[in-house]
Amino acid sequence: MQPVIENRNVSWRTGANELLREIDWTVRQGEHWALLGLNGSGKTTLLNIVTGYIWPTSGSVSVLGRRFGEVDLRELRRSIGWVSSSLQEKLYASDRTQHVVISGKYATIGLYEKLLEEDVNRAESLMRTLGCLHLWDREYRSCSQGEKQKLLIARALMADPRILILDEPTNGLDLFSRERLLGSIEELTRRPDTPTLIYVTHHSEEILPVFGRTLLLRRGEVADAGDTAELLRAETLTRFFEAPVIAETHDGRVYVRPVSR
Ligand SMILES: Nc1ncnc2c1ncn2[C@@H]1O[C@H](COP(=O)(O)OP(=O)(O)OP(=O)(O)O)[C@@H](O)[C@H]1O
Numbered sequence: 617m618q619p620v621i622e623n624r625n626v627s628w629r630t631g632a633n634e635l636l637r638e639i640d641w642t643v644r645q646g647e648h649w650a651l652l653g654l655n656g657s658g659k660t661t662l663l664n665i666v667t668g669y670i671w672p673t674s675g676s677v678s679v680l681g682r683r684f685g686e687v688d689l690r691e692l693r694r695s696i697g698w699v700s701s702s703l704q705e706k707l708y709a710s711d712r713t714q715h716v717v718i719s720g721k722y723a724t725i726g727l728y729e730k731l732l733e734e735d736v737n738r739a740e741s742l743m744r745t746l747g748c749l750h751l752w753d754r755e756y757r758s759c760s761q762g763e764k765q766k767l768l769i770a771r772a773l774m775a776d777p778r779i780l781i782l783d784e785p786t787n788g789l790d791l792f793s794r795e796r797l798l799g800s801i802e803e804l805t806r807r808p809d810t811p812t813l814i815y816v817t818h819h820s821e822e823i824l825p826v827f828g829r830t831l832l833l834r835r836g837e838v839a840d841a842g843d844t845a846e847l848l849r850a851e852t853l854t855r856f857f858e859a860p861v862i863a864e865t866h867d868g869r870v871y872v873r874p875v876s877r
Pocket of ligand 1: 630633653654655657658659661818
């Protein structure tokens with residue numbers, strides 16, 4: 617079976633800086649990946665490569681079996697959802713929540729057409745999965761950040777993407793909102809139509825066990841990649857962060873803290 621995403625020897629240089637260096641990263645069917653790296657490690661740059669917004673200086677990229685250079689990127693992008701908190705601002709504040717969700721199917725901000733029953737039903741089903749059905753018919757702007765994030769995930773899923781990038785989705789969320797959002801993401805993975813998920817984060821404890829594979833990115837290079845349970849251990853993470861850390865596992869999630877000096 618074709619890999620979902622395949623990067624081979626991908627580098628990206630701008631001016632004198634090489635921001636990605638010889639990245640090899642393959643995402644296979646049935647896998648969900650976490651992308652872990654400190655600020656400025658190149659996570660967003662790599663995702664911009666995978667979605668065709670920037671072009672590698674060298675190396676090759678294929679997504680869903682289509683090789684970049686031979687594919688209509690606008691069409692391919694319809695198969696990729698990308699949820700980041702920066703999108704929150706772009707949506708019309710006074711829209712009803714379910715309209716925000718449904719508009720994802722049409723790649724528009726705002727809805728201009730009459731609602732189709734099938735769209736309403738799907739929005740309802742997705743909002744139920746994400747634990748935000750109670751927000752139905754509320755004004756989007758009246759929702760909390762955590763609620764908005766769930767609505768935006770439901771919105772991205774309306775387009776039936778094959779790949780869904782969750783780009784630091786817990787930004788700005790308190791401890792409990794974060795847990796609720798992670799619970800919703802776990803619930804989402806139980807749906808039969810779940811796309812391949814890529815979860816981008818700075819924090820290992822957000823990596824749920826369903827993210828069975830992890831890419832560790834450091835200074836634009838793959839520091840390590842593979843089985844999450846094997847990578848998220850004190851020894852590997854101490855090497856990765858280049859600082860001694862303690863790693864504790866609770867419910868399959870790994871909490872990391874620096875060794876105090
Ligand atoms: N167009 C560009 N021109 C020059 N430098 C860039 C450009 N885009 C990104 N960078 C630099 O590349 C590095 C990686 O940035 P990137 O946004 O990919 O990191 P990140 O891992 O997503 O970081 P964060 O977790 O802080 O969002 C940073 O040092 C950034 O300043």
